[in-house]
Amino acid sequence: MTSNKLRRQPLYEQIKQLLLRRIAEGEWQEHAALPSEWELAEELSVSQGTVRKALTELVGEGVLYRHQGRGTFVAEAASDWGEARLQTIGTRAGRQEALMQELLGCWKANAPEEVSELMGLRRLVPMIRVRQLWRLGGQPVALDDAYLPAERFEGLEARWLRQAGGVYATLQRRFGVRPKTVMEQMRVATLAREEAQLLLVTTDTPALAVTRLSVSIEGEPVEWRMRYCLTQQVAYTHLR
Structure with a gap:
């Protein structure tokens, strides 16, 4: 993804793409916990709200999942077989x-x-x-x-x-x-x-x-x- 394209995206979308890339590169494996919203916000120099919006979209898309009181985790990849x-x-x-x-x-x-x-x-x-x-x-x-x-x-x-x-x-x-x-x-x-x-x-x-x-x-x-x-x-x- 080019830097020009990134600059045209909303900030939360840039954070979302960055997290996706880090997951793809193996930084966090399936069922591994991500750092907290505060930790990610500090690391990436953005607000906690921006991080939360990026994480919420990734949860909605099935890439991540949340455990109340425990944090946000990488979801298991979908099966090739599908839903049937x-x-x-x-x-x-x-x-x-x-x-x-x-x-x-x-x-x-x-x-x-x-x-x-x-x-x-x-x-x-x-x-x-x-x-x-x-x-x-x-x-x-x-x-x-x-x-x-x-x-x-x-x-x-x-x-x-x-x-x-x-x-x-x-x-x-x-x-x-x-x-x-x-x-x-x-x-x-x-x-x-x-x-x-x-x-x-x-x-x-x-x-x-x-x-x-x-x-x-x-x-x-x-x-x-x-x-x-x-x-x-x-x-x-x-x-x-």
């Missing part, structure tokens, strides 16, 4: 079984036309493509392909994803970006041969195709994700 659950068909509630996430690859690729259009990018813009497999009870149940702007996330590599435990945790820890899903669409789809092989099914097996668009706190598109989910034995469920 896989649970027994026909049940209204119940515990979601633990999904195991497996990174299959991370490489550069040109954006598919659908992706570039939805993200407001030029055609064939370089992207980082991340492929992940999800297992339930050891069996493949879903396959993800995530696309991220290569210019925005320059240097992102597979070892970061493995260390952090996923795309969203990596974006928060390495780049100070906490993705927020703003669109999710579902449809029935047939699987291409490669996807079918990875999910250990035949190409005529129907799958639930879930597309998801996520943006940064500032509203900048940062990820488009396609998920093929097998739902013959379980339901893909959003609980409200």
